[in-house]
Amino acid sequence: MTDESGAAELPRRVAARLNLLFDVIRPAALQRPWSSAEIAARAGVDTEYVDGLRAAALPPEDVDPQIGEKQRERLFAQRLECLFRTRVSPRTGKRVTQTEVAEALKSNKQHVGNLRAGKNNPSIVLAQKYADYFKVDVGYFSAAPLSAVAACFGHSKDFLVRADDDPYVVQAVANLRLLRAMADRRVRHVVGRLVDRYEAASKEAVPPFGGSA
Structure with missing residues (x-):
């Protein structure tokens, strides 16, 4: 439950926990934090x-x-457009196209285009088909902004907004800090091994003083 009495503290709480998520939960393929x-x-x-x-x-x-209500009507179109901008077709290696989606969903390009433009609103069944195609939860199309951001890191909005002393928050923060500490130790270990190898290789490559080059 949100700590409504501390509403003024909400921006600080969200910032601290969101930045912790950015710091700890990283895309494996990029080897760096999300932007x-x-x-x-x-x-x-x-x-x-x-x-x-x-x-x-x-x-x-x-x-x-x-x-x-009006914003909710536009939300599906905004989120669908986002998927078209960011998802790559496994068949072509390029951005997914309306034609591909229409073929997969047994629809037509114009109907897909109308959904992207917000001219039509899909039924629940159709929304589920789009969710299945893009491999997202159907709730993605209707989630409020803060919930959508939290979901990118595998968390719910509750983690971002609850009071600092909420047991759920305390445990989640502790788990994230533990993950960060473990990652830091692994990095230091790997860097240390690389430095040792570099120094060993340097000693083998450089002749002792007075030796021949």
């Missing part, structure tokens, strides 16, 4: 929103904004 822009693309939100969350720069009411 705000990458998470924004995955979540279907603006980069400025993610930057504002991380900097605790948003007013409390904008940290977890309420989604009105």
Whole structure:
């Protein structure tokens, strides 16, 4: 449950925990932290929103904004467009196209295009088909911005907004810090081994003083 009495502290809480997620949960393929822009693309939100969350720069009411009915109608189109921008076709190695999606879903390009443009709203069944095709949870298409950002790291919004002394938050933060410590130790171990190998190789390659070059 959100600590409503501490609403003024919400931006700070969210920033601290979100930055911890950025620091600990990294894409294996990149070997570096996610950028705000990458998470924004995955979540279907603006980069400025993610930057504002991380900097605790948003007013409390904008940290977890309420989604009105008109906004909800546009949300599917925004999230679908995000998937088209960020997903690669396994067949071509390029961005997925409307033609590919239409063929896979036994639809037509115009209908797919209308959904992307927000001209039509899908049924629950159709939304599930799109979710299955893009391998996302169907809730992705309707999740509020903060929930969508948290989901990128495998967490719920509750982790970001609950009070600091909430048992769920305390345990989750402890787990993340443990993961970070373990990762740091592994990195130091690997770097140490590389330095040892480099120094050993250097000693073998450089002749002793007075020796022949």
